[in-house]
Amino acid sequence: MSRSARFAIIILVFGVACSGEVNVDGPAPPPVLSSAPSAKVTGVEAVLLPELSVSPAFLTVADPKLDGFAEWPLVFDVTNTSASDICTVTLNSEEGDSFALDATVDAGVCAAIWDGTLGETGVADPGMYEAIATIKRSGREVAMVSTSLEVVRLGLRRIQLRGEGREPLLYRAAGGDRGGFYEVPAGRVPWRLGPDASEAEGAVPLELADGAPRPLPGVWEDLTSPPMDDASSDGVEADSYNFPTAWIAGSEMEFLVTLASGIAGAADRGAPTTADVRLVAPSGLTSVGSSPRFQDGQIARYTTDESLVPNMARYDVELDWTFEVRDEATGEWAAIPGRVQTAHRFYGLVAEPTFDYTSGTHRPWVDVVDQVAAWHDGTNADADAVGGAIVAGVFNDLGLQYDRRRGASAYTRYTSRGYGDAVFDLSRFQELGLGNTINCTDAASIVSSYANMVGIDFRYHIIRHASAGGFLLNYLQGIGSADFAFSPFESGRNSFSYHAIVGGDLTTSYTVFDATAAVDGDDDPSSAPHTQLLVQGMLPNDYLAALSPEPTNLNVFQDQKVRIQ
Amino acid sequence: MKCFQIAFALLLFCAAMPGVVTAQVRAGVEVDRLSPDAMSLVDVQVSVVADQPVRLVYARPGQSAPARFIDVYVGSSSADARRAFELYRESLSVASLESTRLGDSALGGGEMIAFTRDNIFVAIRDLEGQDVSVFASHIDRLIQRAPVGSSQASSRLARVESLAPEQTRTHQFSNQVLASHVEPVSDGASARRRGDGWLLGATGPQVARFHARIVDRRLRQR
Numbered sequence: 072m073s074r075s076a077r078f079a080i081i082i083l084v085f086g087v088a089c090s091g092e093v094n095v096d097g098p099a100p101p102p103v104l105s106s107a108p109s110a111k112v113t114g115v116e117a118v119l120l121p122e123l124s125v126s127p128a129f130l131t132v133a134d135p136k137l138d139g140f141a142e143w144p145l146v147f148d149v150t151n152t153s154a155s156d157i158c159t160v161t162l163n164s165e166e167g168d169s170f171a172l173d174a175t176v177d178a179g180v181c182a183a184i185w186d187g188t189l190g191e192t193g194v195a196d197p198g199m200y201e202a203i204a205t206i207k208r209s210g211r212e213v214a215m216v217s218t219s220l221e222v223v224r225l226g227l228r229r230i231q232l233r234g235e236g237r238e239p240l241l242y243r244a245a246g247g248d249r250g251g252f253y254e255v256p257a258g259r260v261p262w263r264l265g266p267d268a269s270e271a272e273g274a275v276p277l278e279l280a281d282g283a284p285r286p287l288p289g290v291w292e293d294l295t296s297p298p299m300d301d302a303s304s305d306g307v308e309a310d311s312y313n314f315p316t317a318w319i320a321g322s323e324m325e326f327l328v329t330l331a332s333g334i335a336g337a338a339d340r341g342a343p344t345t346a347d348v349r350l351v352a353p354s355g356l357t358s359v360g361s362s363p364r365f366q367d368g369q370i371a372r373y374t375t376d377e378s379l380v381p382n383m384a385r386y387d388v389e390l391d392w393t394f395e396v397r398d399e400a401t402g403e404w405a406a407i408p409g410r411v412q413t414a415h416r417f418y419g420l421v422a423e424p425t426f427d428y429t430s431g432t433h434r435p436w437v438d439v440v441d442q443v444a445a446w447h448d449g450t451n452a453d454a455d456a457v458g459g460a461i462v463a464g465v466f467n468d469l470g471l472q473y474d475r476r477r478g479a480s481a482y483t484r485y486t487s488r489g490y491g492d493a494v495f496d497l498s499r500f501q502e503l504g505l506g507n508t509i510n511c512t513d514a515a516s517i518v519s520s521y522a523n524m525v526g527i528d529f530r531y532h533i534i535r536h537a538s539a540g541g542f543l544l545n546y547l548q549g550i551g552s553a554d555f556a557f558s559p560f561e562s563g564r565n566s567f568s569y570h571a572i573v574g575g576d577l578t579t580s581y582t583v584f585d586a587t588a589a590v591d592g593d594d595d596p597s598s599a600p601h602t603q604l605l606v607q608g609m610l611p612n613d614y615l616a617a618l619s620p621e622p623t624n625l626n627v628f629q630d631q632k633v634r635i636q
Numbered sequence: 637m638k639c640f641q642i643a644f645a646l647l648l649f650c651a652a653m654p655g656v657v658t659a660q661v662r663a664g665v666e667v668d669r670l671s672p673d674a675m676s677l678v679d680v681q682v683s684v685v686a687d688q689p690v691r692l693v694y695a696r697p698g699q700s701a702p703a704r705f706i707d708v709y710v711g712s713s714s715a716d717a718r719r720a721f722e723l724y725r726e727s728l729s730v731a732s733l734e735s736t737r738l739g740d741s742a743l744g745g746g747e748m749i750a751f752t753r754d755n756i757f758v759a760i761r762d763l764e765g766q767d768v769s770v771f772a773s774h775i776d777r778l779i780q781r782a783p784v785g786s787s788q789a790s791s792r793l794a795r796v797e798s799l800a801p802e803q804t805r806t807h808q809f810s811n812q813v814l815a816s817h818v819e820p821v822s823d824g825a826s827a828r829r830r831g832d833g834w835l836l837g838a839t840g841p842q843v844a845r846f847h848a849r850i851v852d853r854r855l856r857q858r
Binding site for chain 1: 679681683684685688691693701702705717722723726727728729731732733744746747748750761763765804810817819820826828829830831835837
């Protein structure tokens with residue numbers, strides 16, 4: 072008898088006598104979850120049989136359709152392996168189908184990498200599966216173990232954002248129709264995922280009718296109209312959307328996240344049936360209380376660790392929501408591969424928007440807030456700094472020019488004598504529907520209404536001569552003019568019948584803002600040279616002296632906010 | 637003979653007091669008669685505040701940029717028209733304005749003229765700088781030939797039915813309505829302008845009510 076034949080007999084005897092794990096001719100033995108070390112000393116050499124066990128790193132739950140899911144490692148620990156050992160891993164479905172996976176043995180681990188698909192049938196449906204690992208040595212199964220795992224469907228279908236600092240936002244032209252005002256109230260859920268009424272039967276929040284994952288809604292970028300949907304009662308998309316939200320700078324937010332499962336054609340499938348799965352807060356958020364066990368429709372609550380909107384600015388934020396499954400034996404939580412990455416746009420405001428009127432147009436308009444955020448440097452939420460940025464933006468960036476013929480307004484009307492009750496057609500102004508030629512009344516309306524929408528308490532004030540029909544002017548650089556001029560008018564007259572400016576409450580120590588004209592900021596504003604000084608928070612007396620050579624003859628009155636239409 | 641004498645005396649009296657003769661209440665002026673040559677009406681601006689002029693915006697063919705504004709206010713009296721005129725004058729920043737002979741009162745010249753005639757205020761402003769004197773006279777004559785009658789649009793045109801809770805409806809005004817503005821006046825009511833009319837909604841549990849401001853084709857308001 073050769074040496075190798077004797078060795079084989081020794082192994083067979085050992086296997087049968089010591090553990091009974093190997094049945095050379097018969098069917099595969101039942102799963103072995105644990106076993107005692109197996110060795111036999113033969114006098115000249117010890118032969119060890121491999122042993123298989125489920126690795127503590129074995130992930131029992133995953134969602135192959137989750138964004139970022141790349142692979143599902145099915146990991147088994149092996150001892151006593153030899154170079155010739157072959158590991159195989161097989162998946163059995165509840166329906167009895169079996170799928171062999173490529174597996175390797177290395178460094179005490181038998182592992183198969185599963186991509187979540189089952190051959191030509193595509194991604195595995197949610198449900199329980201049995202993973203069986205087997206070690207073959209010299210063509211024979213010498214060890215086997217099995218365990219169960221669950222394919223689930225995990226996601227989010229609603230994110231509500233709450234907080235005292237949240238403010239509404241208004242779209243001014245729903246569907247492109249001027250005057251089509253559409254408000255997203257402060258209490259409205261801004262992020263939602265759901266099937267459209269036009270979709271085929273079987274569609275669910277997380278999946279299209281064909282089973283493909285439903286794309287998550289990106290931030291709605293249109294600044295004038297909400298997403299439209301002919302199938303909804305009011306023509307505005309109500310199924311999947313992602314609206315920006317506005318917040319008073321420094322606000323903390325509460326996220327109320329509604330969990331979702333369900334697969335195409337089976338809305339009640341996909342949630343974990345036995346495992347304890349939870350949603351994990353993205354960086355910067357903390358769970359309120361213990362995170363609830365995953366269940367379709369369950370709401371998880373989180374708060375911001377620090378404000379996501381510290382300043383007057385536009386913030387585009389991406390949040391990675393992940394999931395964990397708890398190991399029943401150890402109680403430890405293990406990460407489930409993949410994530411739900413949601414995008415959000417937050418606008419930080421100076422303070423609560425402030426208006427003299429309550430009708431539906433007196434809300435922060437999305438395009439206005441976005442514009443102001445772009446003009447401001449975003450380093451603070453200081454009212455004067457933001458007000459100054461609005462003046463600079465209106466003066467420099469909107470392509471406006473002063474009406475050098477008459478100083479006539481285009482977008483604003485005083486509706487009572489004495490420059491009272493101004494009505495500003497902001498809707499047309501945002502389109503420049505009445506042209507780009509304005510006067511001081513318009514400039515005051517623009518600056519003040521923009522400021523009001525981001526929470527700055529600006530009103531319009533009127534400057535007039537105390538007794539005469541007009542007052543003289545120093546050199547000014549009118550909006551849209553490249554240079555300073557003796558007169559703002561083509562006629563050469565260097566006087567105003569009145570001038571509208573913007574500032575705080577007249578009864579307090581207010582400062583002056585004006586985008587109609589820059590003043591000469593040097594010591595002598597009545598003659599060249601000229602130093603451009605935008606009117607961004609000037610003291611009233613300084614401003615009047617820069618505006619006119621007869622500042623002591625001027626009265627400042629009217630203390631109103633414009634009515635917006 | 638005595639009757640003729642009385643009638644003649646009345647005529648003389650009226651001639652001496654033109655205000656008495658001209659203070660008639662005109663039933664507006666037909667919008668289609670106001671279009672400047674080679675321009676088309678591209679927009680009608682209605683204020684959310686009552687008793688304000690309607691702005692007609694004209695543009696050159698194929699262009700969206702406005703070329704001329706015509707503001708028209710059909711008041712119930714010449715005093716109404718005069719009030720609109722004074723508000724307009726007040727809003728101009730230029731310190732001294734030339735007067736012009738037109739209508740009952742007028743100001744401006746060249747590219748901008750504002751005037752009143754009877755119960756109607758008109759302000760014309762050409763954004764291209766064209767002289768509008770002749771055009772303004774043309775409008776004045778139109779007003780003088782306009783019929784005497786109601787200065788207000790029919791209330792029937794402005795009627796908007798209330799809406800039951802949880803309902804939405806699109807309200808379309810008659811084609812006699814040139815422009816409109818609808819505002820909700822009860823909790824839970826919403827009104828949004830659409831291409832095919834006004835989308836009215838009642839989101840709350842109670843009946844939604846609305847108020848409409850309209851301008852008819854004779855530029856009368858309600």
